[in-house]
Amino acid sequence: MTTSTPSFSPGLEGVPIAESALSLVEGQAGRLSYRGYSIEEITRPENTFEEIVALLYDGELPSAARIAEVEKDLQSKRGLTADQIELARLATKVTHPMFALQAAAASLGPKTNDFEPHVATAQERGMAAIARMGHLVGVIAQAYAGRPYEGPQPGETHSEMMIRMITGQKPSELHLRVMNALMILQADHSAGNASTFTSRVVTSTKSEPEAVLSSAIGALSGPAHGGANEASLRLFESMGAPEGAKPKIERMLADHYKIPGFGHRVYHVKDPRSKVIQTLAAEVIEPGSRVSELYQISLTVEEVATARLGDRGLFPNVDLFSGCVFAAIGIPTDLFTPIFAASRTLGWMANMKEQWESGNRIFRPAQIYAGPTPPRDYIPRSARA
Ligand SMILES: CC(C)(COP(=O)(O)OP(=O)(O)OC[C@H]1O[C@@H](n2cnc3c(N)ncnc32)[C@H](O)[C@@H]1OP(=O)(O)O)[C@@H](O)C(=O)NCCC(=O)NCCS
Structure with a gap:
């Protein structure tokens, strides 16, 4: 007898889900690289999160001018409306900061639901998501600590803004360097990690980037992953x-x-x-x-x-x-995973763009059915025991 049952890999272990040129995890060698550069190199003391944003999007190490351009771009895109700030603060009253972040991230989406004609803006929307996620984590940290909202200051870099808003203190050089390194280390980890895979699955339904973002935050929250x-x-x-x-x-x-x-x-x-x-x-x-x-x-x-x-x-x-x-560096424990999310937004958004560029066929894997063999004899309600 022939069987057409496909092989089943629980947790999709070993099953490729995408072609990606962004980052590579080499399990036996114990190596992680972004665009071919090892994480030991790209977390040198002088490296900033903005530099790695440029590296992941452009594919090459950026010039000083390009880094300055990314800094300015993130600063210009990080604004939140008063309603978005209020919603994030309110959500923090009722739930864990990570779930508040998930709700607040969804509120960054447009009033339309029609991304495909605008797919050429995938990088711009990704940059806006990265910029605003850093700001949102700061908003949530302030609300969580019972402090009033104090937004980004002109000229602050992404990590500077985040650490100041989260801790309420202007960071020392050392703390800023550590924050940058942590954000870089958490920025991407191949397409196959659970939250990035989630971002690709949601992208494949042609969802808005902010829907991709909030879904990926949910996936990251679990203790088997970012939690x-x-x-x-x-x-x-x-x-x-x-x-x-x-x-x-x-x-x-x-x-x-x-x-x-x-x-x-x-x-x-x-x-x-x-x-x-x-x-x-x-x-x-x-x-x-x-x-x-x-x-x-x-x-x-x-x-x-x-x-x-x-x-x-x-x-x-x-x-x-x-x-x-x-x-x-003074970060409260409940904020660790939200910061991980703000860092990984870069990977999620870069994967979202790559997913669109590679054809974006909807994910629709198979199952192995283990239920009763159909068709079963239907029993009218009046005849059931
Ligand atoms: C990361 C993780 C989810 C990978 O899961 P996985 O590849 O599906 O591996 P499994 O959970 O099937 O574990 C395989 C075996 O190793 C054991 N194992 C895995 N992680 C373990 C851990 N953190 N502590 C103790 N035992 C562990 C499992 O109990 C299992 O043993 P068994 O074969 O006797 O049942 C899993 O290692 C884990 O839950 N770690 C703790 C959470 C964590 O740190 N997550 C962050 C990942 S970056």
Whole structure:
């Protein structure tokens, strides 16, 4: 007997979903590159988020003039209406900042729903989404902290605006550099990660870019994806002092608890982003601080979990250490994933543009049906038990 049942890969493991020239994740080599440039290079101290916006859109490292142009472009596009600001602040009263961000991002959409004739504006709409998402995260952080709205200041770069609005403090040079590096590291991660795949699926229905954005934010929110940065810091906080961490984490692993910030579908070595983040951690975490204790706990988690799971190809991912670095620059825990979303908006929007450029056929995969064989004999309601 022949069978036409297609093979099924749970979680689409190993199934290509797009052709992309944006970023490459090499799981065995433990390498991540944007347009061919390794993340270790593009997070050098002088690199800014704007520079990587230009790199991902243009495909080449930008000149100083191009970087200045991107800075100006983001600044000119980041305005929000009073209603959008009020909506974001209101949403923050009723729900987690990440869900408030999802709602607020949807409110950035136009009053029409007809993007296809305007697809030539995909990059412009993407740039507006990047610019306004940074601003929105600031709005939400201020509302969450019970502070009044204080918007972007003239001439502020994207990271400067975000960190000032989120923390209420003008950032030091070091904090600004760390923020830029974190935003760059989180900006893209191939088309196959769950939220970017979501952005491509929603794009394929010819949706407006802001609908793509809000859907991708929902996908990122989960603790198996972007929400792991928040979950890992909360785990470390729950462990108390670093001295007691080892037996606690051993017990968790014995109970098959999934450690947030550990394991990856593609990397079977230590995530290269986590190594860059540890370099930042060494610079920015103040010795003797509570964050320094939390970082010690994260190192214990790495040691114990690697000893137990390393031979199965499970190692720290980007989220094991990123929370400690965010905390060290004064970011509240509930804002970690919204900042991840603001960073990844670049990847989502660049993938949206690429999806349109590559034909944009609607995603419509198959299923393997496991229900009763039709047609079943219908039973009228009056005859049912
Ligand atoms: C990232 C992640 C979702 C990848 O999932 P996946 O490729 O589908 O892998 P699975 O969940 O099937 O895990 C495979 C095995 O490794 C184990 N494993 C995976 N991640 C683990 C973790 N963080 N802690 C402990 N065990 C883990 C699973 O329990 C499973 O074991 P089993 O075969 O005995 O059942 C998963 O590793 C995870 O949930 N990690 C924690 C959340 C996280 O950090 N997410 C951010 C990713 S950047």
